[in-house]
Amino acid sequence: xxxxxxxxxIGADAKAASRELARLSTRKKNAILEAxxxxxxxxxxxxxxxxxxxxxxxxxxxxxxxxxxxxxLTDARIDGMIKGLRDVAVLNDPVGSEISTWNRPxxxxxRKIRVPxxxxxxxxxxRPNVTCDAAALCFKTSNAVILRGGKEAIHSNLAIxxxxxxxxxxxxxxxxxxxxxxxxxxxxVKVMCQMTGxxxxxxxxxxxxLIKAVTEMSHVxxxxxxxxxxxxxxDIAADLDMGWRIAxxxxxxxxxxxxxxxxLLVHKDIAETFLPRLGEIMTERGVEIRGDETVCRxxxxxxxxxxxxxxxxxxxxxxxxxxxNDVDAAIAHINQYGSGHSDAIVTGDDKxxxxxxxEVDSSSVYVNASTRFxxxxxxxxxxxxxxSTDKLHARGPMGLExxxxxxxxxxxxxxxxx
Amino acid sequence: xxxxxxxxxIGADAKAASRELARLSTRKKNAILEAxxxxxxxxxxxxxxxxxxxxxxxxxxxxxxxxxxxxxLTDARIDGMIKGLRDVAVLNDPVGSEISTWNRPxxxxxRKIRVPxxxxxxxxxxRPNVTCDAAALCFKTSNAVILRGGKEAIHSNLAIxxxxxxxxxxxxxxxxxxxxxxxxxxxxVKVMCQMTGxxxxxxxxxxxxLIKAVTEMSHVxxxxxxxxxxxxxxDIAADLDMGWRIAxxxxxxxxxxxxxxxxLLVHKDIAETFLPRLGEIMTERGVEIRGDETVCRxxxxxxxxxxxxxxxxxxxxxxxxxxxNDVDAAIAHINQYGSGHSDAIVTGDDKxxxxxxxEVDSSSVYVNASTRFxxxxxxxxxxxxxxSTDKLHARGPMGLExxxxxxxxxxxxxxxxx
Numbered sequence: 054x055x056x057x058x059x060x061x062x063i064g065a066d067a068k069a070a071s072r073e074l075a076r077l078s079t080r081k082k083n084a085i086l087e088a089x090x091x092x093x094x095x096x097x098x099x100x101x102x103x104x105x106x107x108x109x110x111x112x113x114x115x116x117x118x119x120x121x122x123x124x125x126l127t128d129a130r131i132d133g134m135i136k137g138l139r140d141v142a143v144l145n146d147p148v149g150s151e152i153s154t155w156n157r158p159x160x161x162x163x164r165k166i167r168v169p170x171x172x173x174x175x176x177x178x179x180r181p182n183v184t185c186d187a188a189a190l191c192f193k194t195s196n197a198v199i200l201r202g203g204k205e206a207i208h209s210n211l212a213i214x215x216x217x218x219x220x221x222x223x224x225x226x227x228x229x230x231x232x233x234x235x236x237x238x239x240x241x242v243k244v245m246c247q248m249t250g251x252x253x254x255x256x257x258x259x260x261x262x263l264i265k266a267v268t269e270m271s272h273v274x275x276x277x278x279x280x281x282x283x284x285x286x287x288d289i290a291a292d293l294d295m296g297w298r299i300a301x302x303x304x305x306x307x308x309x310x311x312x313x314x315x316x317l318l319v320h321k322d323i324a325e326t327f328l329p330r331l332g333e334i335m336t337e338r339g340v341e342i343r344g345d346e347t348v349c350r351x352x353x354x355x356x357x358x359x360x361x362x363x364x365x366x367x368x369x370x371x372x373x374x375x376x377x378n379d380v381d382a383a384i385a386h387i388n389q390y391g392s393g394h395s396d397a398i399v400t401g402d403d404k405x406x407x408x409x410x411x412e413v414d415s416s417s418v419y420v421n422a423s424t425r426f427x428x429x430x431x432x433x434x435x436x437x438x439x440x441s442t443d444k445l446h447a448r449g450p451m452g453l454e455x456x457x458x459x460x461x462x463x464x465x466x467x468x469x470x471x
Numbered sequence: 472x473x474x475x476x477x478x479x480x481i482g483a484d485a486k487a488a489s490r491e492l493a494r495l496s497t498r499k500k501n502a503i504l505e506a507x508x509x510x511x512x513x514x515x516x517x518x519x520x521x522x523x524x525x526x527x528x529x530x531x532x533x534x535x536x537x538x539x540x541x542x543x544l545t546d547a548r549i550d551g552m553i554k555g556l557r558d559v560a561v562l563n564d565p566v567g568s569e570i571s572t573w574n575r576p577x578x579x580x581x582r583k584i585r586v587p588x589x590x591x592x593x594x595x596x597x598r599p600n601v602t603c604d605a606a607a608l609c610f611k612t613s614n615a616v617i618l619r620g621g622k623e624a625i626h627s628n629l630a631i632x633x634x635x636x637x638x639x640x641x642x643x644x645x646x647x648x649x650x651x652x653x654x655x656x657x658x659x660v661k662v663m664c665q666m667t668g669x670x671x672x673x674x675x676x677x678x679x680x681l682i683k684a685v686t687e688m689s690h691v692x693x694x695x696x697x698x699x700x701x702x703x704x705x706d707i708a709a710d711l712d713m714g715w716r717i718a719x720x721x722x723x724x725x726x727x728x729x730x731x732x733x734x735l736l737v738h739k740d741i742a743e744t745f746l747p748r749l750g751e752i753m754t755e756r757g758v759e760i761r762g763d764e765t766v767c768r769x770x771x772x773x774x775x776x777x778x779x780x781x782x783x784x785x786x787x788x789x790x791x792x793x794x795x796n797d798v799d800a801a802i803a804h805i806n807q808y809g810s811g812h813s814d815a816i817v818t819g820d821d822k823x824x825x826x827x828x829x830e831v832d833s834s835s836v837y838v839n840a841s842t843r844f845x846x847x848x849x850x851x852x853x854x855x856x857x858x859s860t861d862k863l864h865a866r867g868p869m870g871l872e873x874x875x876x877x878x879x880x881x882x883x884x885x886x887x888x889x
Contacts, residue, residue, distance in 0.1 A: 072806070075830055157851055161840060170862055171832070253862055272687060274863050295885040302887035388490070410880050412493055414589070422579060422883025431888070432879070433575055444588055444671055444876040445692050446864040458862040461850070462828050465840025467713040469720035470849070 056236060060244040063232050064251030067172040067197040070229035074195040075169060077225075079146040082193060085224045090138035092220025093185070093213070097131055103212035104181070111205055123179045124206055134185040134213070137436075141189045144435045147454045148195050162464040167457040169195040171253035174245050176201045176267055178259035181209035187258075188217060188231045190438050194456040197230050199252070201245060203259075204237035211235060246271040258439055261366075276447055278439035280366040281311030281394035283424040286383040286409070288400035289320040293327055295421060296399045297334055302423040303397070305338045309368045311440060312395050312427040316363060316373040318383045321347070324376045328352055335372060344374040363390040380405040384412045391415060393442050395424040416442065416449035474654060478662040482669030484647035485590040485615040491645040492613040493587060497564040500611060503642045508556035510638025511603070511631070515549055521630035522599065529623055541597045542624055552603040552631070555854075559607045562853045565872045566613050580882040585875040587613040589671035592663050594619045594685055596677035599627035605676075606635060606649045608856050612874040615648050617670070619663060621677075622655035629653060664689040676857055679784075694865055696857035698784040699729030699812035701842040704801040704827070706818035707738040711745055713839060714817045715752055720841040721815070723756045727786045729858060730813050730845040734781060734791040736801045739765070742794045746770055753790060762792040781808040798823040802830045809833060811860050813842040834860065834867035 054062070077085075093100070104126040111121050152165040173196045175187045184200055191198035202210040214233035222228060234241050245252060246267060255275045257267040268275050285303050287296040303314035319327055324347055332352030335342055342348070343358035355374070362373040363386070377383045380398070387396050397419035398409040410418050417427045427450060429437025434452030441447045447455035472480070495503075511518070522544040529539050570583040591614045593605045602618055609616035620628040632651035640646060652659050663670060664685060673693045675685040686693050703721050705714040721732035737745055742765055750770030753760055760766070761776040773792070780791040781804070795801045798816070805814050815837035816827040828836050835845045845868060847855025852870030859865045865873035 072830065072832075075832075155851060157849070161844060163850060269690060274692065274861070276863075292885070298885060298887055306888055412490065414490075414493075415878065417879040417881060419881045420883060422881055422886040423888050425888035426579060426881060426886070427879075431575070432581060433573060443692070445694075448876055449879050458866055460833065461835040461845075461867050463835060463837045463840055463844060465838060467710070467716060468840040468844070469716055470724055470841050470843035 056238050056240045057244050059236070060234065060241050061248065061251070063199055063234065064172070064245075064248045066229035067199050067232060068251045070227040071169065071171050071195075071197040073227040074192075074197060074230055077195060079148075081225060082146065082195070083142040085221045085226045086138050086142035086189060086193065088224040089189070089217045089220040090135045090142075092216045092223075093131065093135050093138070096212070096216040097128075100131065100209065100212045100216065101126055103208040106208040107181075107206050114205070116205065120179060120205070124181065124209070126181060126209055130182055134182050137186050138189050141193050141436055144193065144453060146193065147457050152459055159468050160466060161468055164462040164464070165459050166462055167454070168460050170456060170458050172197045172199065172251055173456070174199045174201065174252050174255040174273065176242060176245070176255060176257045176259075176263065178203045178263060179206055181206040181213060183258060184210045184213045184233065185217065187256075187438060188214070190436055190453060190456060192221075192226075192230060194453055196456060198232070199245065200231070200233045201242060202233070207237050242267065243270060246273060249273055256439060274446075276441050276451070277443050279442040280392050281313070281440075281442075282315050282364070282366050282390060282392040283312055283394055284316045284318055284383075284387045284391060284396045285314050285424065286318040286377075286380070286387070286396070286398045287320060287323065287327055288380060288383075288398055288402060288405045289322045290402035290405060291320075291323065291327075291399040292401060293323070296327060297331060299397065299399055299421070299423050300331060301334050301338065303425055304335065304340060304372050305370070306423070306425055308370050311366075312424050313368070314372070314424055315365060315367055316375065316390070318375055318377050318386060320380075320383075321376050321378055324348075324351060328374070339370050341371045342374060343371065345376055347376040348374045366392070380408055384409060387413050387415070393444075394440070395419065395427040397422060397424050416440070474656055474658045475662050477654070478652065478659050479666065479669070481617055481650050481652065482590070482663075482666045485617050485650060486669045488645040488647035489587065489589050489613075489615040492610075492615060492648055495613060497566075499643060500564065500613070501560040503639045503644045504556050504560040504607060504611065506642040507607070507635040507638040508553045508560075510634045510641075511549065511553050511556070514630070514634040515546075518549065518627065518630045518634065519544055521626040524626040525599075525624050532623070534623065538597060538623070542599065542627070544599060544627055548600055552600050555604050556607050559611050559854055562611065562871060564611065565875050570877055577886050578884060579886055582880040582882070583877050584880055585872070586878050588874060588876050590615045590617065590669055591874070592617045592619065592670050592673040592691070594660060594663070594673060594675045594677075594681065596621045596681060597624055599624040599631060601676060602628045602631045602651065603635065605674075605856060606632070608854055608871060608874060610639075610644075610648060612871050614874060616650070617663065618649070618651045619660060620651070625655050660685065661688060664691060667691055674857065692864075694859050694869070695861050697860035698810050699731070699858075699860075700733050700782070700784050700808060700810040701730055701812055702734045702736055702801075702805050702809060702814045703732050703842065704736040704795070704798070704805070704814070704816045705738060705741065705745055706798060706801075706816055706820060706823045707740045708820035708823060709738075709741065709745075709817040710819060711741070714745060715749060717815065717817055717839070717841050718749060719752050719756065721843055722753065722758060722790050723788070724841070724843055726788050729784075730842050731786070732790070732842055733783065733785055734793065734808070736793055736795050736804060738798075738801075739794050739796055742766075742769060746792070756788070758788045758790050760790050760792060763794055765794040766792045784810070798826055802827060805831050805833070811862075812858070813837065813845040815840060815842050834858070
């Protein structure tokens with residue numbers, strides 16, 4: 054069997070499994086999730102042994118310490134996966150819930166009901182724990198899942214998937230509900246992207262180049278989890294203490310994640326008071342500043358920013374700063390250079406606040422808070438498969454509900470159309 | 472300016488207009504829709520004159536009478552467009568409505584709010600009234616729209632769009648809110664499909680080949696309005712009188728539309744009683760029957776069906792009939808050969824009904840009613856832009872709500888993440 058046939062077989066098996074999954078009760082699904090957690094725990098040594106193979110190849114291939122760290126399945130990370138499975142087991146199951154119900158004058162009753170999407174493909178990079186987390190969320194929502202991880206984590210991914218399959222099977226999980234593509238050949242991704250008959254959705258998780266490649270190649274619908282070029286705008290009517298605190302948090306609390314601030318915009322009439330102290334705070338925290346002319350004048354440590362800086366997702370301790378004329382200029386900057394992820398205004402003025410909330414075209418828009426809150430858990434969704442930067446189907450943090458679609462159930466007593 | 476530049480300019484203008492549209496109040500949008508209706512009425516003669524040019528070219532090109540009929544803008548059809556605009560004006564505006572609101576323990580208030588999608592491309596075929604209907608729904612939901620009609624209706628489409636633009640502009644509609652691509656060059660569609668920076672969604676409306684071509688070419692998300700291979704399954708526990716009535720209605724009331732029945736499935740234990748009378752009814756109505764062996768034995772007029780018949784969307788007075796062993800076989804047939812559109816079961820048995828509703832993977836599943844009800848107006852949605860056969864974002868009849876997305880508005884008092 055060549056790779057294409059092999060992947061198509063995986064797709065057909067997933068489609069068949071998705072029919073079986075639609076029949077599982079919530080109670081049964083939860084028992085399966087608990088059994089998967091137990092089995093991961095039982096196979097801890099084996100999983101770490103397989104993980105060691107990946108780490109050894111990684112060291113040999115000269116992976117960076119950061120990459121090797123992401124790859125490593127420490128005890129704490131395995132505990133995290135196990136806890137994740139048990140947490141998903143106790144979350145509400147959206148499948149089967151009624152979104153709304155109404156009656157028509159002819160007596161038809163229409164129920165709009167949440168149902169699984171069907172078969173979901175997850176294409177991801179180095180972190181092997183995604184195998185567990187993504188599979189758990191797809192399974193809880195009765196979707197079959199096809200996982201395709203990076204080649205540097207292949208042994209770890211296979212070991213995790215095998216443990217989940219074994220634990221699940223003991224409690225009656227359909228055998229092909231969770232499948233991991235065992236080959237690291239890039240051809241496999243291409244076949245997945247063309248498998249419109251079997252796959253209903255692809256979610257790529259990883260760096261920009263992976264997401265771009267999948268989006269351009271795919272005939273299957275894709276929900277992108279793209280970069281976060283997040284802004285904080287300090288308005289003329291801002292509480293400056295709040296502005297310093299929020300800017301520091303948004304930039305420094307965890308700079309390597311998508312909801313961290315990359316660009317700070319400051320109203321021109323408060324630049325003289327706001328920027329010098331901001332410069333001190335950021336310099337103390339080790340942040341490199343790149344700014345426009347005014348910024349460079351007011352902050353000694355600042356370097357001149359280029360046009361490219363406004364487009365940059367640094368993911369590290371670098372901050373671009375620009376002085377703007379007013380809230381409209383801030384909105385225009387964000388809509389031009391941003392990535393539609395998360396953007397905040399700090400202001401006490403209702404007019405500026407309302408314009409910002411209405412016109413900034415991003416998944417999450419904030420007033421007087423740090424952009425770092427854009428996250429399924431922080432929003433109270435319980436779990437997240439990622440943060441969509443697309444506008445269709447799901448936008449912003451994607452939880453269990455976003456892994457479902459709906460159907461219309463129409464109940465009649467013999468009605469025909471006149 | 473070459474075609475590509477021209478289309479990209481249209482895209483950039485639409486994107487800019489979408490920002491302005493986000494600021495219009497519902498009251499203002501409704502006044503604009505009324506003004507567009509008035510202007511269509513005022514320009515009736517001009518529109519019909521332009522329509523006559525298309526009809527003349529169509530006759531010359533040898534279009535079928537059915538095609539010419541679809542193309543013609545009779546007085547009644549212009550009345551229909553005008554009424555459509557006024558109807559959309561009185562519908563509820565979903566933009567700005569709150570889907571839900573909640574508070575987090577840290578005091579953050581999160582509001583999930585409906586917002587426009589942005590810029591929508593509609594690619595359609597012969598009927599010029601789509602220009603008006605689709606533009607009205609996109610405008611009401613504050614989306615900018617780029618329309619691309621078929622070459623056979625180009626003069627009609629341009630005249631309708633010009634009237635809407637003129638009427639709308641008088642009441643303050645942004646000039647580029649509604650744009651019709653003035654060239655019929657096929658290159659224009661290709662450029663639209665690659666315009667990911669400007670277009671948020673493409674909705675192709677027309678035949679299978681158009682939808683396939685757009686889907687395969689597009690890097691912009693597409694919501695397909697694909698074919699309807701709709702089934703009615705007559706269960707062993709069916710009220711046979713109801714079965715005959717529903718089957719006749721689903722097949723004959725308007726056979727040329729996507730929610731008409733194409734295949735009838737009959738439980739083997741009632742075939743002997745159900746099929747002969749069904750054969751009489753269908754023959755009286757001029758329906759050609761293609762069936763399996765049992766069907767051909769029980770209905771004299773039936774011709775043998777081939778495997779291809781189960782995949783066929785006839786859109787005319789032809790009906791495929793198959794005898795099945797039980798409800799599970801009916802479900803398996805529908806999931807294999809159907810198009811995920813609309814499927815019905817006629818039964819008095821709760822177990823069969825529940826299995827059918829849960830396992831048939833279609834946008835609309837019916838118990839004891841005709842599939843002909845799958846329609847925005849019949850479902851009580853007020854208007855529809857089409858019927859999605861996709862599962863993401865919108866499934867089944869798409870009304871105004873489905874032309875919106877959402878954003879999270881997060882209101883704080885200085886919260887930062889610990």
